[in-house]
Amino acid sequence: MTARAVVTGIGVVAPSGVGADAHWRTVLTGTRRTGPITLFDPAGYPTRLAGEVPGFDSGGWAESRQLVQTDRWTHLGFAATRLALADAGLPEKATDPYGYAVTLASSSGGNLFGQRELQRLWGGPSRTVGAYQSIAWFYAASVGQLSIHHQLKGPCGVLVSEAAGGLDSLAHAVRSVRRGTPVVIAGGTECPLSPYALACQLRSGLLSDVADPERAYRPFDAGASGYLPAEGGAVFVVEELGHALARGARVYGELTGWAATHDAAHTGPDSAGDPTQYARAMRLALERAGVGPEAVDLVLPDALGVARYDRSEATALRTVFGDRPPPVSTAKPLTGRAHQGGSALDVATALLAFRHDTLPASAGPDEVADGCELDFLREHRRPRSRVALVCARGFDGFNSALVLRGAAPSREDDDD
CATH class of the missing domain: 3.40.47.10 (Thiolase/Chalcone synthase)
Incomplete structure (x- = not known):
């Protein structure tokens, strides 16, 4: 096994x-x-x-x-x-x-x-x-x-x-x-x-x-x-x-699927990332996790904050999830972008959300930009399937996606 x-x-x-x-x-x-x-x-x-x-x-x-x-x-x-x-x-x-x-x-x-x-x-x-x-x-x-x-x-x-x-x-x-x-x-x-x-x-x-x-x-x-x-x-x-x-350890969640792709193109001043390759990474991660797009509770996106990159990311998410995307939440406006540390921090956020049985509201946007129409989580919500998709892009064409399944909250977690 x-x-x-x-x-x-x-x-x-x-x-x-x-x-x-x-x-x-x-x-x-x-x-x-x-x-x-x-x-x-x-x-x-x-x-x-x-x-x-x-x-x-x-x-x-x-x-x-x-x-x-x-x-x-x-x-x-x-x-x-x-x-x-x-x-x-x-x-x-x-x-x-x-x-x-x-x-x-x-x-x-x-x-x-x-x-x-x-x-x-x-x-x-x-x-x-x-x-x-x-x-x-x-x-x-x-x-x-x-x-x-x-x-x-x-x-x-x-x-x-x-x-x-x-x-x-x-x-x-x-x-x-x-x-x-x-x-x-x-x-x-x-x-x-x-x-x-x-x-x-x-x-x-x-x-x-x-x-x-x-x-x-x-x-x-x-x-x-x-x-x-x-x-x-x-x-x-x-x-x-x-x-x-x-050894009786507490389990936050399981890492069930992942994928990495590359744009295979030089990043220039007008580049915005390839939404096709980005979407491919998301799909592969979901397939390897054995879950369909409809089972995803929460998406934590790369959220670069550059208009053309944000539109590209939104396009990739709509490609994977169609016209009914899952809730999207990002905390990066609160902390700044810590590069590889930032995507790791998103994983921590997702695991803690399931531990505390609360999907956190997104830190923006206030006014959604054209082409970025997604289901941004406006209020805290209880999870449904306890499946999260975390997405990240690296400068010069790297795309990665990770699927994790949160453990059910224990009584000890509720007491916290």
């Missing part, structure tokens, strides 16, 4: 808060957490707003030697992983190292660390960089550090597909479980907030330059002007079902 992969632990470190409960409160209340960038002075940039993790102290989550070797992006990963392991009731150090693995998503790597070292190289008299520059910026740094610290010696890896990577990471975790690894750490965090990282994102022309946090990031809205960058994300404990049940 094919092994079944379930989520038994959720660790959130995001603008919505530290911990799954803090994130869920932000989503449920619709509280906006974007604001002025404080990690550096953004005065010379058209985009000066972002989503930052409030009051995050790296020293509380990693050892001093780890802090000097790694970037804030990895520090966020340390925190999210520790929270996920604790939530799953698993120890800090793996008791069976080769039965545990870590597969996270990554994209831009250690931005703040690299910025500091490059400024030291070109702006200081020594014209040198520190010894840890060679590893701290590296896109696989978080996976390597977590593997060492938590003794996760199973088949480890890194998925790089920009925002789609958060879903690809979970899909790969399911494959690892089916191949015999009982516990896999998956998901992703990001910190794209440094002068160099912001300049790179501005080059795409997709960032919002609106100065009002309440109006800057408005996906599917007539006033859409681009996205706001964000740090953070979510990390999960993905576990083989029998292994989880044998």
Whole structure:
């Protein structure tokens, strides 16, 4: 029989808060957490707003030697992983190292660390960089550090597909479980907030330059002007079902289907993503999950906030679901877009929605843009089938979709 992969632990470190409960409160209340960038002075940039993790102290989550070797992006990963392991009731150090693995998503790597070292190289008299520059910026740094610290010696890896990577990471975790690894750490965090990282994102022309946090990031809205960058994300404990049940673990839900496609076309200034390939990823994920479009309770979309991309995404969703799409909800306007961390955060939102028996209202749009007509969830609602479809697109043509089935809420969850 094919092994079944379930989520038994959720660790959130995001603008919505530290911990799954803090994130869920932000989503449920619709509280906006974007604001002025404080990690550096953004005065010379058209985009000066972002989503930052409030009051995050790296020293509380990693050892001093780890802090000097790694970037804030990895520090966020340390925190999210520790929270996920604790939530799953698993120890800090793996008791069976080769039965545990870590597969996270990554994209831009250690931005703040690299910025500091490059400024030291070109702006200081020594014209040198520190010894840890060679590893701290590296896109696989978080996976390597977590593997060492938590003794996760199973088949480890890194998925790089920009925002789609958060879903690809979970899909790969399911494959690892089916191949015999009982516990896999998956998901992703990001910190794209440094002068160099912001300049790179501005080059795409997709960032919002609106100065009002309440109006800057408005996906599917007539006033859409681009996205706001964000740090953070979510990390999960993905576990083989029998292994989880044998130790009495709480199960949030099962990862039942996934798919990834690619546009196979260069992204230019007028690109909007290929809705045909995007819809194909959604259909494949549903087919592999063994559910029809009519069974989907909730869709969490990519929600880029760029008019042409939003129309393209709406077209893909209508292609899959016809003229009766399921409820659509996004919390990204509240937090900003954390690239691979953002799609992982959407998975956390879906799992928490089923745990709390509440589908959360969407954070917009206020005025639906032409071509973006979907069934945006305007009020909280109880789930029906407990099936969610999470969708994400990565810059330069990546498309991913993930289907998950939420576990029924327990009496303990109701008491929470």
